[in-house]
Amino acid sequence: MPRVPLNMPKMSMTMEFGTVVEWLAEVGGTVKNGDAIVVVTTDKVDMEVEATFDGVLEEIVAPEGAQIPVGQPMAYLQTEAEDLLGDLFDAPAAPPTEAPAVPAAPGPEVEAASPAGGSADVRAVPLARRIAAEAHIDLRQVAPTGPARTIRARDVREAIERAQQPAAAPSVPAVPAPVTRVAPVATAPVVPAGGALLGDDRTRRIRVATANVMAASAAVPQFTVFRALDLGRLARAREVSLKGVSWTSILVRAYALVLREFPQLNGFWVGNGVQANQAVGVALAVDTPRGLLAPVLADPDRVTLRELDRRIREIAEAIKRGETDPALFSGGTGTVSNLGGMGIDRFNALLTPPQATALSLGAVGRRPVVDADGELAVQMACEAGLTVDHRVADGADAARALDAMQAFLADPLLLLA
């Protein structure tokens, strides 16, 4: 007699598996068309599965509790009744014919609009953006008169008119600053006109550049966490193996290691998230007669400490001589400022946008400290301040970063690796 499978039936629109709850027939027992053979549960609902022909229950392959996919056998029955469709699906099915492709009815072609011109941080109506883009007008230079300080089309048109009149061009900052929304000043303090500007051209340019960067920085929500970094072990190492290596180099390297370990802090805020940077670039603030410059050291954790030290000296010398290759100043993902040599204990460096952190270093020196036993001791330390862009990271992140920095500084091997 033919052996026919009793498959797990599909009993609801979404069912994919069923679990056998109870066999109502025994192996060897007779079943008739319409008899319930087994109780199955699916989606918490028990359902009886009926035989659709007369036969004998020959073998149970799914014991109570077994979970069987829809269409797979739970048992086999011997029956003389012909299985209506069973063997139809034993042979591989002929592949379905390809449907003739019906060309889609052409819908109205409406292209997606691309907002023209300007950065996303400036509010402007679409037409204003388009006009500005076509006339190469920087929207940041346009005074908005629309609701919610939105630049209207007429505002751009007026800006175009004004630009066509002869006037002093605004100086371009050496360090490109990203656009930030500058908080509107309610009443700007009025500076009486007439006084002479200080410094020569170059100095003034650097001053303006710094001013622009710092004005942009003022719009970034930032905070500083301070920690006295214990440099004891490194102090001893500097007397032995690290002779001649500057504290700056050591601290720059430690900072770089931290930025490498915390990719979030090495990234930039781009409005809807933190964009990662593959490279670490530590900008080192250098005081020059003409002002503050910040050349960038590329991946300072990937060269030996001695090599790093040598490089830093080289760069500092070149800058003091007045050599300033613009390429030297790009690629920064963090800045180190060291005022320790000038007697400063601690300070909070301001961020250089778009960098998310800045490390300020005070003087490295001996200070009194209470040790674990409650005794007064002397510690070689440096007060470090880590300024962080609060859009990128929080206080705890900053704390963890300084913790890591301390860990690097506590283990010269880590630092030298």
Place this chain on the structure above:
Amino acid sequence: MTVASETTRATAVLTDMWRIRLFEEAVEDLYGRGMMHGTMHLSIGQEAVPVGASLCLEDGDVITCTHRGHGHTIARGADLGRMMAELLGRENGYCKGRGGSMHIADVATGNLGANGIVAGGLPIAAGAALSQKMRGTDRVTLCVHGDGAVGEGAWHEAMVLASMWDLPVVFLCENNQYGMSLPSLAAYRVEKLSDKAAGYGMPGETVDGNDVDAVAAAVGRAVERARAGQGPSFVDAVTYRWRGHSKSDKNLYRSKDEIAEWRDKDPIARYSGQVLEAGVLTAADLDAIQAAVRQEIRDAVVFGTRGAEPTVESMLAGVYAPVDEQGAEDRA
């Protein structure tokens, strides 16, 4: 009726009844294998109603039926392969895979379709009958609905409008005694559903829905009235469905004894017994019919599974009927 025509009739009746029975069983099988999507409303046990009714209809007559409409669709002469293809959602199905079981239709044979809304087909059938009358044809509309539909406002409105305008429509209630789980007679407060017909000014009859000849006789009387311009009638054919309402039905609302009792009244077994006893067909004839239909069903399944999957583009193009601009110009 001559012996030869009796044989022909019996063969045709049994062929159709087996077609319905085996088609439904094949659908059940395919669904159980996970090859069919959605849910299925099977009419196993109700075969005598569509077959008996169809004996009274002619070319050009129109039917509307319910979500449990495979039987009526088959009895009106639909192609089994295209039906299977539709239930398998393929492009070569009657509805290009867009309608499925609940909306299957074969307009060429006058089948305006199964309807997924209970009583949805009632006003539509009345409208089709109005159309037949206005166009001066002597065609009729068979409105197949269930006992559940009697609860809907649309049933009432269609009955009112059909009788007001003496429309050539036969309201055939395929009464399997349960809406989904609610026993109908207890709900409707009448002894038999045909008692309601008088309330709409039309004749009503209750018959044994598992007796092909009884169904044919009652529907035949109603169709004659309609064709003669005497208006609508109501036929209540009492039958029983063996399976649950749909594939999610646990049958909690009826007893196993009740189901077993009605299985013993199997309309196919009954009709087969009758024609055997009357000597109209032999046992060999009966086997041959069943075997032939079996093969038809298997062929239909193969046809259906070979159908192509419809595309999104063809679907979107099928939402609106195209406007014949030139034709409109011509008529203007």
Place this chain on the structure above:
Amino acid sequence: MSEMRTMTYAEAVREAMAIAMEADERVFLMGEDVGIYGGAFGVENDLYERFGTERVRDTTISELGIVGMGVGAALTGMRPIVEIQFSDFTAQAMDQIVNQAAKIHFMVGGQASVPLVIRAPGGSGTGAAAQHSQSLEAWFAHVPGLKVVMPSNATDAGALLLAALEDPNPVIVLEHKLLYKQSFAVPATFPKARLGEGRIEREGSDLTIVATSVEVQRSLEAAEQLAAQGISAEVIDPRTIRPLDTELILSSVEKTGRVLLVQEAVKFGGFMSEVSATITESRAFGALQAPVRRLCGLDTPIPYNPKLERASVPQVDDIVREAAALVREW
């Protein structure tokens, strides 16, 4: 230009039905009180005398039943017009409109179509209150398979009805009860209209006003007043809600850069929200000088009190005020 005559919106609807029934014996009308009564708003008048009770059929109060009969008749070779006395009562017939008429062509894979026209008056201003004053075009616009038109004047009332009767798809024609008695200049013969084609009713350059139904009339009045203030308003009547004449609207927006969308229906979830989204998603976005503004009915059922009723939907002065503000602020 053919000679013009004056006729009311209601007369135009009646004449269009007569023209259609004369030309095509498949066209007939079913509705409540459309026979000897002459129609609740006098639209039918003596139509039943001209065409008899076979073609102009009074029905019982059975909206679901008669719309369904319309579906059945349309499926089997007829071209029925079903009148629903107030568009609010389409609620009774929603199964036959949404689940049957709209979907049958699709569900049967193209084996048949449903050339059914459903006509119903909507809108407020007659004191009929909440259940007899709604503007429900958004319900139908949301259903694939339906077409929806809203004629704003007598010429369109006739022309769009004739176009609807030529369409093999189910078309909902939403007339406005305030417009029925208004007189308009109408050409000697109704122009051939196409569903899905809007019209620029008035040209302008400072802003585009898109309006439907009675609000088109109000917007044209507002445009006159705005002109006196030195504001040039372009007024567009889409005429068909679905399918929408997107191109006409976008071209205008690109020209003026400002849009005011005016409808009587409630703002939330309304048709003009669809128009607004269509504009801002399109190539016209870059031309916008101002946010796309909607001026719509208040978020309330229409009240009985006449002042409240008036205040609940945009009036001429509302349109003037909003349009002027839009141009001044932006």
